[in-house]
Amino acid sequence: MSLQQTFEQYWPLGALAMWWGYKWWKSRRVVAMLPELKNQGALFVDVRSAGEYASACAPCTINIPLPELGRRLAEIPKSAPVVLCCASGTRSGMAKLLLMKNGYQQVYNVGTWGKLVG
Numbered sequence: 475m476s477l478q479q480t481f482e483q484y485w486p487l488g489a490l491a492m493w494w495g496y497k498w499w500k501s502r503r504v505v506a507m508l509p510e511l512k513n514q515g516a517l518f519v520d521v522r523s524a525g526e527y528a529s530a531c532a533p534c535t536i537n538i539p540l541p542e543l544g545r546r547l548a549e550i551p552k553s554a555p556v557v558l559c560c561a562s563g564t565r566s567g568m569a570k571l572l573l574m575k576n577g578y579q580q581v582y583n584v585g586t587w588g589k590l591v592g
Contacts, residue, residue, distance in 0.1 A: 497563060501585035504557070508590070511582065516555040520587050521569045526561065532590035540565045547576055555580035559587040 481488075512534075520527055520535040527537040538546050540560070550556055556578060558566035563585035573581045584590060 497567075497585070500583070501563060501589065504582045504584045505589050507582065508557070508584070511555045511557055514555050516557050516580075516582075517550060518557045518559070518590060519550065519569070521558060521560045521565045522587070530587075532559070532587050534590060535559065535587065540569055543569055543572055547573075550578070552578055555582065557582045557584055557590075559584045559590060562586060 475483075518532065518535040520531055520537050521540040521543060522537070523539050524537060527535075527539075531537070536549075538549065550573070556573060558569045558573075558581065560566040560569075563583060566583045566585065570581045570583045
């Protein structure tokens with residue numbers, strides 16, 4: 475099989491691997507920034523459901539489930555950084571887009587909530 479044929483057959487897997495790699499890299503960058511963000515008075519928001527949050531959460535977070543986020547924006551100040559988390563990083567990624575669309579400038583997706591505990 476030629477290189478071109480291999481690329482044509484497997485490019486979706488390569489694209490998926492690159493997307494996961496980018497997500498992993500961005501999350502690690504945010505984790506490294508956590509001490510600085512805490513010093514800046516960041517608000518830590520867990521966008522998982524109330525049930526998920528009740529079963530386990532990072533002590534520094536508040537819970538605003540993703541479906542409620544749009545109507546609860548007044549609870550999140552625009553003057554401080556906002557760090558978002560969820561179970562996998564997907565919902566917090568959607569929350570980041572929503573906040574940025576609504577004028578929030580300093581929004582960070584740490585990915586899974588467990589990264590805030592360690």
